[in-house]
Amino acid sequence: MATLELRNxxxxxxxxLADTLKDIELSIDDGEFLILVGPSGCGKSTLMNCIAGLEDxxxxxxxxxxxxxxxxxxxxxxxxxxxxxxxxxxTMNVRDNIAFGLKMRKxxxxxxxxEVARVAKLLQIEHLLGRKPGQLSGGQQQRVAMGRALARxxxxxxxxxxxxNLDAKLRVEMRTEIKxxxxxxxxxxxxxxxxxxxxxxxxxxxxxxxxxxxxxFGTPQQIYNEPANLFVASFIGSPPMNFIPLxxxxxxxxxxxxxxxxxxxxxxxxxxxxxxxxEAGMENREVILGVRPEQILLGAVEGQPSIRxxxxxxxPTGPDTxxxxxxxxxxxxxxxxxxxxxxxxxxxxxxxDPDKALLFDAQSxxxxxxxxxxxxxERASTVTPFRGR
Amino acid sequence: MPKRxxxxxxxxxxxxxxxxxxxxxxxxxxxxxxxFKTPDDIRTGNLLSWPELFTAIGWIKAWDSVGGxxxxxxxxxxxxxxxxxxxxxxxxYVLAMWRFRGSQLFFGLLLxxxxxxxxxxxxxASFTLGQLxxxxxxxxxxxxxxxxxxAFTTLFFRNYYVSxxxxxxxxxxxDGAGFFTIFGRILLxxxxxxxxxxxxxxxxxxxxxxxxxxxxxxxxxxxxTVALNNLVNTSTGAKEYNVDMAAAMIAGLPTLxxxxxxxxxxxxxxxxxxxxx
Ligand SMILES: Nc1ncnc2c1ncn2[C@@H]1O[C@H](COP(=O)(O)OP(=O)(O)O)[C@@H](O)[C@H]1O
Ligand SMILES: [Mg+2]
Numbered sequence: 001m002a003t004l005e006l007r008n009x010x011x012x013x014x015x016x017l018a019d020t021l022k023d024i025e026l027s028i029d030d031g032e033f034l035i036l037v038g039p040s041g042c043g044k045s046t047l048m049n050c051i052a053g054l055e056d057x058x059x060x061x062x063x064x065x066x067x068x069x070x071x072x073x074x075x076x077x078x079x080x081x082x083x084x085x086x087x088x089x090x091t092m093n094v095r096d097n098i099a100f101g102l103k104m105r106k107x108x109x110x111x112x113x114x115e116v117a118r119v120a121k122l123l124q125i126e127h128l129l130g131r132k133p134g135q136l137s138g139g140q141q142q143r144v145a146m147g148r149a150l151a152r153x154x155x156x157x158x159x160x161x162x163x164x165n166l167d168a169k170l171r172v173e174m175r176t177e178i179k180x181x182x183x184x185x186x187x188x189x190x191x192x193x194x195x196x197x198x199x200x201x202x203x204x205x206x207x208x209x210x211x212x213x214x215x216x217f218g219t220p221q222q223i224y225n226e227p228a229n230l231f232v233a234s235f236i237g238s239p240p241m242n243f244i245p246l247x248x249x250x251x252x253x254x255x256x257x258x259x260x261x262x263x264x265x266x267x268x269x270x271x272x273x274x275x276x277x278x279e280a281g282m283e284n285r286e287v288i289l290g291v292r293p294e295q296i297l298l299g300a301v302e303g304q305p306s307i308r309x310x311x312x313x314x315x316p317t318g319p320d321t322x323x324x325x326x327x328x329x330x331x332x333x334x335x336x337x338x339x340x341x342x343x344x345x346x347x348x349x350x351x352x353d354p355d356k357a358l359l360f361d362a363q364s365x366x367x368x369x370x371x372x373x374x375x376x377x378e379r380a381s382t383v384t385p386f387r388g389r
Numbered sequence: 390m391p392k393r394x395x396x397x398x399x400x401x402x403x404x405x406x407x408x409x410x411x412x413x414x415x416x417x418x419x420x421x422x423x424x425f426k427t428p429d430d431i432r433t434g435n436l437l438s439w440p441e442l443f444t445a446i447g448w449i450k451a452w453d454s455v456g457g458x459x460x461x462x463x464x465x466x467x468x469x470x471x472x473x474x475x476x477x478x479x480x481x482y483v484l485a486m487w488r489f490r491g492s493q494l495f496f497g498l499l500l501x502x503x504x505x506x507x508x509x510x511x512x513x514a515s516f517t518l519g520q521l522x523x524x525x526x527x528x529x530x531x532x533x534x535x536x537x538x539x540a541f542t543t544l545f546f547r548n549y550y551v552s553x554x555x556x557x558x559x560x561x562x563x564d565g566a567g568f569f570t571i572f573g574r575i576l577l578x579x580x581x582x583x584x585x586x587x588x589x590x591x592x593x594x595x596x597x598x599x600x601x602x603x604x605x606x607x608x609x610x611x612x613x614t615v616a617l618n619n620l621v622n623t624s625t626g627a628k629e630y631n632v633d634m635a636a637a638m639i640a641g642l643p644t645l646x647x648x649x650x651x652x653x654x655x656x657x658x659x660x661x662x663x664x665x666x
Contacts, residue, residue, distance in 0.1 A: 049559070052559075052563055054562065054563070074562045074563050075560075075562065075563065075564075075565040079563065080563060081559070081560070081563055083556040083560060085554050087554060087557045087559065089555035089557065089560075090454050090559070090579055091575075091579055093576035100561070100564050100566070100574075101563075101565055104564050105565050141511070148560075174395075182457075352560050
């Protein structure tokens, strides 16, 4: 039970090398579940190793319960970690694997037995206690690895991509189990993944990382609804957000974006999106419009901009059908219920909710905040909830 | 493939294998037979003939003359093998799991040690032994063998340990284990195959060594290889081939025995990178 705070953490592996972690600032409360998500090689494992004390940081501070632990050795930090490769001791049986950390901490043998029994019961691995890791399946090894972390009752758990070596079905099961476990134990947890569904479903807070820099740190809803930049917007969400290039235009003191589906039906193949009040320098600016596939709806409604487009491809996924059309010469994905899904080549009318559309700077990729739009909180509450699959 | 009677290529393969076996086994057979013959039998009979009378006289005489040196060799080989293996394991552990600034360079230099010919180290080593007051002692010979063997044993263990995931060491550190605990409790129990390789390799090298033995030992500290050479090369009296052969067999038996006992680990250790489970 502890709070964790990273202040300006920097990490460089060698004097000649570039920084692997750059000014990492994060903080989570007691009992919170932080997800660290990012593409492979962005420094997630490095950050975990730094928190655990396996690697020294080259700048900043790591605080647990407001005390700086960055100079402490790993064994004094009271942090347990579950590794992607499980890292079970191959010559010890499951019981000894779980008990090893307790023995190292000089716990009394009777107490160790009790603790092993408690953990084994919690994880339903009682029948495996006598086996060696080599005699276990991947999922069982995963449980033992978690058991080893649970046994010490540390202040903080670190999980480094714990499910990535499991097959898809087991992964979904273990995901739910980890969530249940956390709800029960309420131990502060940092969980690394590159799977954005795990990121959205497990965490209280999500930090999206790229090239050693935290791109955005917030609740899963904030990350999903108000991504800070194009990278976050494209990384979170499946199928990913659509990015449509636009040139901003000015009319009646407002900014407008023009969409064009190039369908040969005059008038309805164009659509003007009202994108907020005019700010200095907005005129004629090249921007990127971000729209999630579920925010493009079928059929015209009075007062909402709509456009006629031709269906190019459909992909039935089961619960929904993905329909692809072209807007501004860009392929755009719309998520529809299978019943409503059109045929390839069919022409249909799509409508947008301009309040939910996001604008990004075409050069920097940063999200543009526009005046006169609904506030973030209001928008968050009206957005369709994320559907994980 | 259809199960046919011996095809031509099969026959060729078996013939080659048999020939190769013969090349190695016939000299051994001759030695063994000769060692049990009487000197008269050797002089009159042919090389491959069966002994007219099996006698252990050659073996007894041989043991009388080289038995003491046999124990010298034991006293040199066992400590040298154990120490060089243990130090090699520790070195390999550090080089694979606790990399430090310059550890790659250190490893590179160490590798260089594997390619140093024996002759190159003779003078520096004898100078060093003299300075240490270990010239012509069993301990001195042990020291030379340990130092010379370290390059090989370190290489064996380092290459074995780099194939073991570092996360294992990380996990043990988080569990509260220290440097030696991790080595003793986690890594050594996983190292049986490579320990066997190392033991066999070092045992064979050190037991069979002649050059270091002849240079760094004298008189009654000499190893059996040197004693065997002295025995065979004596020019006084009639040549007792049965004694020579028996002495050579005595000198060679321990390495043979080690290989028979631990040979299966040798092959396994050389082929297996990471042991799983
Ligand atoms: N021990 C190391 N020495 C030097 N560079 C390293 C070391 N470990 C990781 N790196 C580098 O740091 C970067 C981040 O690696 P890592 O933290 O493993 O990424 P992730 O876990 O997000 O996939 C990579 O570019 C990697 O090459
Ligand atoms: Mg990683």
